[in-house]
Amino acid sequence: MNVLEARGISKRYGGLAALSDIDLTVAKGQFVAIIGPNGAGKSTLLNVLTGLVMPDGGQVLLDGRVMTRAATYKRIRAGLGRTFQHGRTFARLTVLENVMIGAAIRRDLGEAALRDAAMAILEQTGLVAEANAAIGSLSYGRRRMVELARALACGPRILLLDEPAAGLNSGEVDQLVDRLSDLRAKRELAVVLIEHNMGMVMRLAERIFVLNFGCNIAEGTPSEIQTNPAVLSAYLGEGYVHAGV
Amino acid sequence: MAMRTPLALAAAILAVGALLSFVLPEYHLRLMNLSVISAIAVIGLNFAFGYAGLISLGHAAFVGMGAYGVAILTTRYGWSPWLAMPMAIAATAVLAAVIGFPLLRLKGHYLALATLGLNVSFYIVASNWISLTGGTNGIARIPELHIAGQALPGERQFLWLGLVVLAVAAMVASILHASRYGRAMIAVRDDETAARMTGVDTTVVKISAFVLSAIYAAIAGCLFACHTRFVAPEDFTYAHSITYLAMLIVGGESSIVGAIFGSVLLTFLPEWLRFLGSAYLVFFGVLVLAILVFLPTGIVGLGRLARRPPRRPAAPAPVRVPEVGS
Amino acid sequence: MADFIQLLVSGLAIGSVYALAAIGFVIVYSATGVVNFAAGQFVMVGTFAGVAMLVDAQLPAPLAYSAALAVMALFGALFFLVVYLPLRKSSVVTIIIGTVAIGITMQNAALLTFGSWPFRLPSPVEGRTLALGGAIISTHALGVVGVTAIMVAGLWLLFNKTTVGVGMRAVAQDIQAARLMGLKVNRLLALSWILAALLAGVAGLMLGPMWFADVSMGDPIALKAFAATIIGGFGSLPGAIVGGLFVGLSEVLGASYISSAYKDLISFGIMIVFLLVRPQGVFGEKIQDRG
Structure with missing residues (x-):
């Protein structure tokens, strides 16, 4: 298929x-x-x-x-998942929260489970250290990695x-x-x-x-x-x- | 653990409010009541504007719907205020959903002017549908609130009730802020297309934020009607809507605490400027402008400013092509 | 029929005033991106500049009108310096609140200076009428339409035939490119504000004899100008003209043929319908559905 x-x-x-x-x-x-x-x-x-x-x-x-x-x-x-040409992240949310938006596609997950799911994605993409960082504090390259992580969190x-x-x-x-x-x-x-x-x-x-x-x-x-x-x-x-x- | 912030917020509101209720003179208690009522409306507006970025210049219309709902049900149909309030709130929520569905496809200043038109329309209808609303004379003799068979005897007791409602409203808002729903609203404001690309149903999120803001507005309207026991169209003009927005921005947009600070400040400011006599509104305007210019992140920004370097300024608004003679 | 002609002329006259206010609003919006919620107060200031010169100072008419417009030009420059420059990098909403706040200051400053009692601003053709198709028409109303037509023609010449006007259009189109081309961008932005204030001044001087000069007249005018801009097309000058005339006509004809209580609901109802069905208005560009 x-x-x-x-x-x-x-x-x-x-x-x-x-x-x-x-x-x-x-x-x-x-x-x-x-x-x-x-x-x-x-x-x-x-x-x-x-x-x-x-x-x-x-x-x-x-x-x-x-x-x-x-x-x-x-x-x-x-x-389906997608990232954008110029990298689009949610500026007022932290790295973890950005990825949690993607994870929230699973409507059965509670707040704690969402956090765990997002942390697992951050681990795979090497972003754990920046989990609670504000998007504005990241380099452009790291921001694009957050965008990729967020897309992956949608499964x-x-x-x-x-x-x-x-x-x-x-x-x-x-x-x-x-x-x-x-x-x-x-x-x-x-x-x-x-x-x-x-x-x-x-x-x-x-x-x-x-x-x-x-x-x-x-x-x-x-x-x-x-x-x-x-x-x-x-x-x-x-x-x-x-x-x- | 996740409940710590909301509970602390509610406790702080109750503690500070109760303290103030004993030290302030009677006249200031009336202003405190008006501040508390505004704060509830402004916390609601924070969902629509602060989180989801929906510029609403029609918030006072929803406050008015709640207030008129209570006024009409109690004075014309003899309902108890306690029954009239949930009914008025529910009716306002339904109306907000019906209005929001077509309106929220608009963005930026288009939405601002559409909601402004909504508020003006509300005012015109409230002023002219005399058989229902009493026209510009409004509706008087709204029954007073009774708790356990006792009428609330004065401003102080009403303030306690208002504080409890405000504490609950702030707590619920804080819980929502930290939930998937709050994050989705913030995502919609930050980048709507990217939010859709992350599986967010942006239409539902925007309508929910709008309806939620209208529910808070209606709660404020119910309290207003029971507090003043008189409603008239003059209390719900678009100027009031702009005042609510000003309260949010002066306090600090996207902040529940900021919404409360801004409401108290802008309610008391005219009182503090009273020594200026009839010139006080001249200074009021200048002072608000000064706060916008020198404190772009609002009162709560003062605290953040001390800890963090200031944020970069926002990009200038898009400029359009004029079509002169083309 | 005679009634209809009378209503038509007074609708066009009031619509001309709305159109001028709307044009000023659009010029500022196109050049600076500012949604000026004090636009109605600009017109109020214009009317009271007329009151100060004609009624209080008792100056002869030509001198009084020139002096009033000079005051308006100064006022536009002051607004540019005190309100626009500090707010120019703020968000749409902050600018809305800021211009509303300063509008409150303007209205109350006028209240302190002139009091709450309405003034009667005389017209240079005070009391004169013309007979047209059996209808008695106020010369002032016809004059308002004529002056507005001349103003519009003048604007067309300014924006198409003069260096300054073409420069203002360049700034409105792309401020960065205009700066790179060596245009004095700040001076052109200031000129946009001054032009808007002058247009509002003319509108105010013409409105004074039709309404009473009242310090609270700004808000209703602003609302009508907004409705006019939305109906005509946000950012479009021809749209502001057509929208202004439409709002004026719908107000006067609606009050007389439909309902005087709900006359304003007609223009706002139409504005909301436009926003929902055709948000780009009659003349506006197609709004991108995303981005």
């Missing part, structure tokens, strides 16, 4: 086709990367998958259930990550790659990664999906994509070869 399936997604803004006829399937525990130049429609696709933007055409299925028009919180409760079966390495230093990127590999191994978590850091994409992704001008121009394993002529001309030709490989 595919944990996530998008069929024929299209979205127009005025005369501009942000997405045209996109198909994407992600199997249980699979690691998929979406790459493409800026403005290719990657974030729009995540917005459609998470219900922040309604598509003009096509279907979104989670675990085989049609959720094309479902409210965002319902998709999250159905096993997702598939996680959509929008440029999680942007703005992180190389040590933090390595740490992030380790955490993600670790999570996949332990949780059978499927991941959809949008990333410009090609080194990270090549290390983690099983399949790569290339978007350009809202169209899917190629799809395949990392080695297939690296040698695909359409990708080379559309994407790598623009100078992204240097971006972190």
